[in-house]
Amino acid sequence: GDAAAALRSLVLVGLMGAGKSSVGRRLATRLGFDFIDADTEIEKAAGATIPEIFAEHGEAAFRDGERKVIARLLDQPRIVLATGGGAFMNGETRARIRERSHSIWIKASLDVLVKRCARRSNRPLLANGDLRSTLDRLMRERYPVYAEAEFTVTSLDGPHEAVVEEILQVLP
Template sequence: MAQRASTPKNKSGSEFDLHRTVVLVGMMGSGKTAIGKALSARLNVPFLDSDAEIEAAANATIAEIFERDGEEFFRRRESEVINRLLSGAPCILSTGGGAFLAERNRTVISEKGVSLWLNAGLETLWERVRHKTTRPLLRTANPKQTLTDLLNARLPIYQQANLVVDVDGGFSIEETTEAAIAVLLGRPDVLEKNNAL
């Protein structure tokens, strides 16, 4: 079937057509925000962050919500926000490190979007989070051990993601973004090149 060059398949004039929301999952420090923003710019779609949306709705930081209301309350709000954001137009959605652990979140992500796991090893993660004070789960006597335990516990669940990009090895944001696009193009139901341009 011939493509008509005069009418692009999407209004944005983008090089790509995104059909489903890409939900970035993985540990804190895996680069979900940085890669998410770069990916949204390359694909010319919005970037949303579930943690930022929760903070805006609660008028409080994630750390404050954890301290004031507890993790269970936070996880319920997180599920509500992810479901709401997945109901909108296709975008890049960054989620908190624990979001993918809940089966209800994995279910709605697979129904309405696609999960892309940014797979980073312990040393990469530790290097990125060790000086941050915004990680409530790492406010422990031995934060590196806590990070190790979290990673070990979460790996089997992250491995259930639809797609994966390895982010170890000192790759730049641009290189990782291109790797993510290549993986996404392997799923034409998620991302296609806009051949009309």
């Protein structure tokens, strides 16, 4: 479709390691939209890193901040917003995203997620326990909910550019 003509912001959802930020940045460039990373905005608002927020205030406090920050960001037109993997699991956030943006689930296999998440270590949910079994559990819990996004694209073990192209194809 004529993606550049779309006025609605785009919101990327999916598990940690799906490539939401990398794909989002490239997608924004292609569309001439601003790119915003919700996790970064939460950190700015809190004046603390995500691991610090989890450690000092707990996951519930993080989720509360996440819900508020995303509600604010959705007021902006023509942005590509990468959300943290848990954001779309909140019913209120999900309803808002579906109402105000084009939501896109970047779906990836367990193998791809494990490979990508092995590199970075700023994710409290992956700090303890076996990476593969944690991601496997999160996939089971979350994939049925992520499926409520407006569009689904698949990220294979290839360049992020391929996912960008796939998104540009499916957009209205």
